[in-house]
Amino acid sequence: MSQASLAQTLTTPAERAAILVAARQKGGDLMAYPEPIPATLAEAYACQEAAIDLWPDAVAGWKIGGIPADRAALLGADRLTGPVFRKNIWRSESGHTMTCPAFRGGFAAVEGEIVVQIAEDAPTAKTEWSVAEARAMAANLYCGIEIAGSPIANINARGTTVVVSDFGNNTGLIVGAAIPDWQNLSPEDLGCATAIDGGQVGRVDRVDLNGGTFEALRFLLGQAAGRNRPLKKGMMITTGALTGIHEIGAGQRGKVVFSLKNQVFSTIDCVMQQI
Numbered sequence: 001m002s003q004a005s006l007a008q009t010l011t012t013p014a015e016r017a018a019i020l021v022a023a024r025q026k027g028g029d030l031m032a033y034p035e036p037i038p039a040t041l042a043e044a045y046a047c048q049e050a051a052i053d054l055w056p057d058a059v060a061g062w063k064i065g066g067i068p069a070d071r072a073a074l075l076g077a078d079r080l081t082g083p084v085f086r087k088n089i090w091r092s093e094s095g096h097t098m099t100c101p102a103f104r105g106g107f108a109a110v111e112g113e114i115v116v117q118i119a120e121d122a123p124t125a126k127t128e129w130s131v132a133e134a135r136a137m138a139a140n141l142y143c144g145i146e147i148a149g150s151p152i153a154n155i156n157a158r159g160t161t162v163v164v165s166d167f168g169n170n171t172g173l174i175v176g177a178a179i180p181d182w183q184n185l186s187p188e189d190l191g192c193a194t195a196i197d198g199g200q201v202g203r204v205d206r207v208d209l210n211g212g213t214f215e216a217l218r219f220l221l222g223q224a225a226g227r228n229r230p231l232k233k234g235m236m237i238t239t240g241a242l243t244g245i246h247e248i249g250a251g252q253r254g255k256v257v258f259s260l261k262n263q264v265f266s267t268i269d270c271v272m273q274q275i
Contacts, residue, residue, distance in 0.1 A: 013043060013165075017050035020166050023151040027275035028104030030151040037162050041075050044164035045227070051167060052083055060086035061236035062224070063146055063170045064216040071160050079219045079240075080160060082168015089236055092145075092176040098270040101171060102250045106151040108171065108272055110254035111241035112192045112202075114213045115144035115175055122231040127222045131210055134218035137231070141213070143176035143258040143266040146238045148245060156245070173238050176258070177266035185209065191259035192242040197252050202243025205259075213239045250274035 016034045023030035038044040052059060061084035072078040092098055102108040119139035149171030155163055163169045179185075190207035193200060207213075216239040224231050231237070248254050250272050258266040 013038075013046035014050040016047045016165060017054060020047070020151075021051050021054045024103070024167075027101075028106045028151040030106070033152055033158055033162060037158060038165055039161070041077060041080075041161060041164060044161040047165040048082065048167065049227070051165075055083075055085060057085040057087050059083045059229070060089055060234075061173060061238065062220055062231075063168050063173070063238045064220050064240050065163070065168060066240060067160050075160060079216060080164050080168055081220055081223060082164065082170045084170055084173050084236065084238065088170075088172035090172060090174050092174050092268045094177075096269075097253070098174055098268070099273050100147045100174070100270045101149070101275045102248075102272040103149055103151045103171075104274055105153055107149060107153055107155050107169070107247070108249065109148040109245045109247045110194065110196070110256065110270065111146040111148055111245055112194050112243055112256035112258070112268075113144050113146050113238045113240060114179075114207065114209070114242070115142040115173065116140075116213065116217055116237045116239060117142065118231050118233055118235040118237065120233050122221055122225065124228075124230045125225060126230075127225045129218045129221045131214050131218050134221055135210070135214045137217065137221065138214070141179040141182040141209075142236075143179065143256075143268065144238055145174040145176075145254070145256050145268050145270060146241070147171045147174065147270070173236060174268055174270060175236060176268045179260070179265075182209065189261050191262075193257045193259075194243045194246055195255045195257075196246055196248055201246045204242050207242060216240050248272050
């Protein structure tokens with residue numbers, strides 16, 4: 001079927017979801033996004049919901065990403081979310097390089113992030129949260145890397161609704177070391193640097209847990225309840241890129257180094273392997 005005829009016959013989020021899920025299960029080679037692109041976030045999340053139902057694994061966490069300011073004003077939200085499935089949450093071991101999947105002909109990126117482990121089941125109907133309430137839902141904080149990825153090569157260029165429709169542009173999550181005494185850390189106590197093939201591509205020397213990590217979690221808690229998917233105890237939530245979205249290809253190596261009080265605290269290494 002040509003892309004033109006596909007655009008004419010594609011009418012439901014479920015049809016779009018089936019195409020995206022099939023491309024992920026085949027490991028990539030999605031030549032073009034199934035047009036037309038979702039016009040609204042509601043339509044994009046409807047596609048995501050349909051795709052979650054088709055995916056043969058349980059949701060064990062969520063990714064949270066930012067929406068560019070110009071798009072946020074139009075779409076009515078400044079963050080987006082996507083599922084992280086149980087088999088795609090990987091624990092990093094000290095000194096071990098993680099092998100992570102990259103879609104054929106698709107997109108991949110590494111993002112150093114703070115990961116929150118949820119302490120208890122969230123109330124099913126609570127859609128309004130404060131930052132303090134969100135903070136109280138955290139059992140542990142971890143250093144981590146979101147492996148962003150999609151069989152859509154130009155997913156970010158296609159816009160926010162395309163990102164949302166395809167699992168929020170997520171492939172998986174590497175969970176590293178637990179951050180000790182995080183309740184008492186100031187923003188200047190945490191830092192993060194990202195390198196690809198040995199060259200630094202991003203660095204921050206300040207991590208605002210309240211304004212970044214827990215503000216993102218506050219957003220997700222409310223949205224998840226509104227989607228009838230309230231967060232569950234033990235879920236891993238990756239809360240947004242600290243140094244940026246750093247594109248990476250198959251065969252390349254990524255490294256994210258977290259510092260705690262000006263000392264190297266945790267290093268996570270990964271190498272991308274084509275699916």
